[in-house]
Amino acid sequence: MPYRRTEKTQARLDSQRGEILAAAVALLAETGYAGCSMAAVAARAGVGTGSVYRQFPSKADLIVEVFREVVSREIASVEAAAAQGDVRERVVAVIETFAGRALKAPRLAYALLAEPVDAVVEAERLVFRRAFREVIAKAIADGVTRGLLPPQDAEATAAALVGAGAETLVGPLAGNGGPDTIPNLVTFTLRALGSSDPGRSS
Amino acid sequence: MPYRRTEKTQARLDSQRGEILAAAVALLAETGYAGCSMAAVAARAGVGTGSVYRQFPSKADLIVEVFREVVSREIASVEAAAAQGDVRERVVAVIETFAGRALKAPRLAYALLAEPVDAVVEAERLVFRRAFREVIAKAIADGVTRGLLPPQDAEATAAALVGAGAETLVGPLAGNGGPDTIPNLVTFTLRALGSSDPGRSS
DNA sequence: GTCTATAGAACGATAGAC
DNA sequence: GTCTATCGTTCTATAGAC
Structure with missing residues (x-):
């Protein structure tokens, strides 16, 4: 049986996306673009850099x-x-x-x-x-x-x-x-x- | 006897610097920063890229x-x-x-x-x-x-x-x-x- | 069992310190 | 000019969804 993304999984992904965005917004407000490294955003959002790249193709x-x-x-x-x-x-x-x-x-x-x-x-x-x-x-x-x-x-x-x-x-x-x-x-x-x-x- | 830059040489360098600047200004006015590659500036000024770098440490x-x-x-x-x-x-x-x-x-x-x-x-x-x-x-x-x-x-x-x-x-x-x-x-x-x-x- | 999502290490480039 | 630190990005091993 092929893998199918379930609704629950999709919801989790969506919420993860929101958390990443929120983390990036907070960092932007605190330290500007300088503080918005992918690593910093990932850490702040509590995810790995790979997950950030799953949601956003590039910085x-x-x-x-x-x-x-x-x-x-x-x-x-x-x-x-x-x-x-x-x-x-x-x-x-x-x-x-x-x-x-x-x-x-x-x-x-x-x-x-x-x-x-x-x-x-x-x-x-x-x-x-x-x-x-x-x-x-x-x-x-x-x-x-x-x-x-x-x-x-x-x-x-x-x-x-x-x-x-x-x-x-x-x-x-x-x-x-x-x-x-x-x-x-x-x-x-x-x-x-x-x-x-x-x-x-x- | 050590090499000493003569006045004449110095004057030529100064004038070259002016020509390079003029060329860069013209390029900027025509094509913006995009057209201002070091190579284009050098060509326009009629000098080699090396001469540009002699006058300016970096782009x-x-x-x-x-x-x-x-x-x-x-x-x-x-x-x-x-x-x-x-x-x-x-x-x-x-x-x-x-x-x-x-x-x-x-x-x-x-x-x-x-x-x-x-x-x-x-x-x-x-x-x-x-x-x-x-x-x-x-x-x-x-x-x-x-x-x-x-x-x-x-x-x-x-x-x-x-x-x-x-x-x-x-x-x-x-x-x-x-x-x-x-x-x-x-x-x-x-x-x-x-x-x-x-x-x-x- | 098959395939996906994840964390984090690894890589090459680049900028800044010295 | 050299070297180091750091960055963006890619890769990989693993945990877990299906």
Whole structure:
């Protein structure tokens, strides 16, 4: 009788895959890509390196999946933040969520935004930024339609805001994130949108 | 009598170094890092690969020097653009110069801003962006002092503007740089500065 | 009994220390 | 320039599912 993978076995494999991913995510958040050696991931997940390779054909595949996993969390947070309120509130919520999370988990944010990675992961980075851009562009387009913002190319403004956020945060992530980092970014954003009242952080 | 490098020999070596650098710069502008193999650079410069290695200990050293060479040109252009006029004019000139040059030499701009490179060159990229930031921050600080701009952290705003510019341009560099790319960016910038009149591109 | 999944050693490449 | 440590990856022996 030929061997047939049973449902139970399949479930165990699936859960093992999840554990490996979780271990890799944790390592990424703690030590960046440097700490994500296959051996370290395997050890953290409590499996052998061979088992990691059963689930992921190569390290690049594993890392790309880890990246997607973490990014989808970030996108989800930001989308939730953008769900309600007027244009200003939505955009401010997006910025504060994005930046707040980054400053709370600087090592992870650095890995997502700026740490040198190979070209495959770099491509995922573009997807990441594009997703953020879309969330912001939607809010802006909405604001323009309702006459709350001056006419503008929503995609272009959104792209610029994503770049501004990333650039602003990379410095602080390396060390000193002054307490004004986020308020500064929010003020900048509101002005850039052409929102009539830039608002104050106090 | 020991061998002594004559002045003439030294001069020839220096000029050869310049030719190799020029060849590498040209290749970088045409084909990015991919085209910058040591062999291709040597061929373009009309020397043997051995001569390239005589001048540069490793490919990384060569590339870093090429990067610095190109970047210093960009910085110089931008500094020249920022030399005169009021705050608005200066900042607009910086953005238009930066973006205009990028759109005219997209392959090179992509290599400078976004193409995946190894960590050593990535470090140079930070230097590059920091230099841009300083030029802009100076103009902003000046504007704030003169009361032409609302109070703000000039460094933070400048960082955000550099990020906005880079992000805005990376998309177009990959393909379609619409004719509105630069005006959009200028409008965005002026609004973000809090300049009372955002200005129009028409 | 047959075949699979697993752990971990072994291998070649490469980067960093000295 | 040499050497060592470490990395990603492959291989193999074993335990266990079928």
